[in-house]
Amino acid sequence: MQAVAQDEFWNDLYSKATPTSSGKPGMALAQFAGPLVAGAALELGCAKGDDAVWLAGRGFKVTAVDISSVALEYAAENARRAGVAERMRFEVHDLAISFPEDDYDLVTASFLHSPHDWPRTRVLARAASVVRPGGHLLIVEHGSYAPWSWSSNETPPPTAEETFRAMDIVAHDWQRNCVCQIERVAKGPGGQTALVKDNIIFLQRIG
Numbered sequence: 001m002q003a004v005a006q007d008e009f010w011n012d013l014y015s016k017a018t019p020t021s022s023g024k025p026g027m028a029l030a031q032f033a034g035p036l037v038a039g040a041a042l043e044l045g046c047a048k049g050d051d052a053v054w055l056a057g058r059g060f061k062v063t064a065v066d067i068s069s070v071a072l073e074y075a076a077e078n079a080r081r082a083g084v085a086e087r088m089r090f091e092v093h094d095l096a097i098s099f100p101e102d103d104y105d106l107v108t109a110s111f112l113h114s115p116h117d118w119p120r121t122r123v124l125a126r127a128a129s130v131v132r133p134g135g136h137l138l139i140v141e142h143g144s145y146a147p148w149s150w151s152s153n154e155t156p157p158p159t160a161e162e163t164f165r166a167m168d169i170v171a172h173d174w175q176r177n178c179v180c181q182i183e184r185v186a187k188g189p190g191g192q193t194a195l196v197k198d199n200i201i202f203l204q205r206i207g
């Protein structure tokens with residue numbers, strides 16, 4: 001899919017969505033990042049800000065990034081409503097082209113998937129490069145697709161191990177806290193549910 005510019009595609013999608021968010025973090029973020037000490041966090045592909053607002057509520061200073069300015073307007077409003085706006089900044093980036101400055105104690109990317117051709121693995125490797133020594137990287141991605149997804153299980157997604165290897169980061173610089181798969185009940189746009197698998201890549205930088 002390339003006919004529509006990627007920012008237009010996502011802005012159009014979010015313009016048709018309700019601005020308010022669930023206010024709840026993703027299951028894997030809560031599970032893996034919940035025990036971490038607060039610091040500087042970067043969230044890539046933050047959408048309406050559920051995860052970023054949750055991190056700010058736990059004391060993190062959060063930089064929240066998305067390609068969609070519409071999504072970021074929603075996220076900023078949701079941050080104001082949650083009373084955490086002063087701990088958050090919002091930056092529009094097409095991560096294939098530009099990336100936030102600085103380095104971070106926690107970098108998260110949850111379901112940073114796109115129907116477009118884009119250098120996702122290179123972006124994830126870049127995400128790893130801005131984790132401070134001692135900091136964490138959490139990538140959550142589809143391990144299977146819900147029936148309403150734009151992707152089909154006929155072409156299975158890569159495993160967590162395959163994504164980790166494709167990122168081509170220096171393995172001995174990282175402690176592999178979890179390169180694994182978990183299950184989750186996903187809720188579809190019409191309220192339907194399905195059991196899906198999520199791949200987790202949760203690393204701590206030791207080098």
Ligand SMILES: C[S@@+](CC[C@H](N)C(=O)[O-])C[C@H]1O[C@@H](n2cnc3c(N)ncnc32)[C@H](O)[C@@H]1O
Pocket residue numbers: 006010026044045046047048065066067068071093094095096109110111112113114118
């Ligand atoms: C499938 S949604 C996932 C949203 C959210 N993180 C979650 O867990 O539900 C993917 C998000 O990545 C953003 N995105 C897609 N391509 C991007 C790119 N090239 N640069 C930055 N953000 C992008 C989209 O706008 C969208 O908000």
